[in-house]
Amino acid sequence: MPHTETHHERPTLVQLRDVHLSFGSNKVLKGVDLNVRQGDAVSIIGPSGSGKSTILRCINGLLAPERGEIVVGNTPVHALKTEADRIALRKRIGFVFQQYNLFPHLSVLENIVIAPTRILGTDRQTAEREARELLARVRLSDKADAYPGQLSGGQQQRVAIARALAMHPELVLFDEVTSALDPETVGEVLAVIRELVQDGLTCILVTHEMRFAEEVSHEIVFTEGGEIVEHGTPQTIFHAPRNPRTHGFINALRN
């Protein structure tokens, strides 16, 4: 258990209150509340189509909710009007996708360096040094000059994590980052994320890896049908869920 004494004293970094969103007539989020403290790892679990990715996309401003509040740090995300404000927000939030989404025309090093140099204005030398440190951290030092198309899924995903970290984000959102991977490469990606959590990075993880979620998370959130059905410690959610729907979902996965 990564719980520490100070867990409850840490300030809140992300707060969603009564967030509603629909695509046309399809109500996807129906009043979502969520609290993430600084340094927490919160895992969102739930059936496919329940709105997990949509929650993450709302947090970094790729989608705008129609009702409710989203606050990251001191930024009221729901009230951001201009593209420039959203860009400022996204510089502080990393996003790692299920399909890696590396830029196929750039080498691994360039993939990591492009955002800091172009967006943050970091000088090339510093950016490259940091990129190499990050590559070492995700154990891909020898792949700096390779192209994404030459890497395995697990390797690409670790590059994607390094690319997100290169922006020094306060918060990283992981959207089912192991779902597209071969079983044997899932472990290498989870190991990297585990280290990040242990180093105190604030993360929100959408995942189907229940054992991993139980092991690293401070809190588990169970979503279904656009609502948060239940949230609590991994201990509660996985071993003593109060809500029968949570119980059903967890049991179905176990068997």
Place this chain on the structure above:
Amino acid sequence: MATENNTLILKAPWVFPTVSPVALWLVALVAAWAVLGQLYADSIRLLLLWVPHLAKGLQMNILTSVLAIGIGTVLGLLVGALELSQARWINTPARWYVQVFRNAPLLVLIFFTTYVFPFEIKIGSIYLPFPDWIKATIGLALPASAHIAEILRGAVQSIPTPQWEASASLAFSRSQTLRWIILPQCVKRVLPPWMNLYAMITMSTTLASLVGVTELLESAKNASNTVNRTDFTILVYLAILTLFFAYCYPITRLTRRLEKKFSFH
């Protein structure tokens, strides 16, 4: 409101309303001509006098285009089949044929067939005339056949290898696989580019005017030179532009529709 907001954020800047349908174009063209009719009522009447002459020209364009695609298709399928042969002494000349006729300018090919071919052919003791418009048609059909051979080859190669492997494991020979399994799947892939080619050929029939074939463009030029009035010249060329557009655009639209439809299967 939120939906609007969301589409606003997610909307890629290149998403634009789907292409205006044929009907919209028709309305626009008719409207444009109605306006022209008001502006140049006098020369429109003149233009109407020339309609029979222009129609005869248009007949020639349609005749040459249909003949050229017909000859081109037969010849092209033959060359394509040779190209697909695994014997090098068969597929190499076929490939050369395709390269030469695809890379030569059409106009030059039409000059070639017109000026190099004889003006009459002797069969036994009979002399058959070999008119320029047939020579020009051949000049259009040769590159068309090269394109069709390429279309066929591309379609066959786009069928995934497992289809070949599955057929081979059922003890089909190469030509049996080609005939019974691969080619039937190719028809869908070949149809849109074939129609596209027909539209291209139709537009290229105007090149025949440069070797003295009296087709639409040549008729228009005659009319413009005979009448020799600025407003009439403007009108007659706009009319030609409109006619070609009205003939080719529906074909292009249909092609795109088929492409889309087939790409989902």
Place this chain on the structure above:
Amino acid sequence: MIESLLNAFIAAAKIIGLNYSFLLSAYERGPWLEGIGITIGLALLSIVSSLLVGIVVASLLTSGKPWLANPTRAFVELTRNTPTLVQLYCAFFVLNMLINQAVGGAQNNPLSAFAWVVIVLSLHYGAIHAEALRAGIEAVPKVTRESALSLGFSRSESLRYVELPLAMRFALPSLVNNLVNLVKSTALGSAIAVGEVTYASLMIWTQRDNVLELMIFIFLVYGILTLLVARAGSWLETHLRMPGYGH
């Protein structure tokens, strides 16, 4: 030295029945060689300006503003569905005539037949390039833009650093194909008496009966030019290759 080589060539050609004696007459050789130069000039100018037109038209098409995109689309459809020769005539016999009348005579009109060929080919092939570029942009997966935005890129930065470089790679084969066709289309210049190689040859074979001989040369000229364009294209393709993606 050159003269003797020329004589040797003409003698050799004579053996297989080809008559290249026009090469000995400076009066005929001069315009013919100049014709090759004009063809190359037409091709180079039109390649560059058609690409510029293509970029402009593609960005208008993808601007997302209907009042920009729709008229541009109409232009593209009109251009693609009418014969290039008719467009050339509309330009040269209609627009050029109107300009002549407006400026008070052909002698005051700065636009030559050569210029009109470049203009018409650039607009025509620009529209076709634009379609290729648009298809290339649309082939870039939407998630690529999302991941760029998530890294803090603005839309225009995402377009410039990520989407356009990818779109260029997707569009390149079509663009090269278009440019090969453009080079071939320069022969249309002969329709309005621009003295490029086809027209220059036409002038010679109407005086002498040596169509086949000149045809061989013409095929060679266009063959070499289109080969050069295709080579440049495949050089770019290997240069911009994304390892592991088969492009």
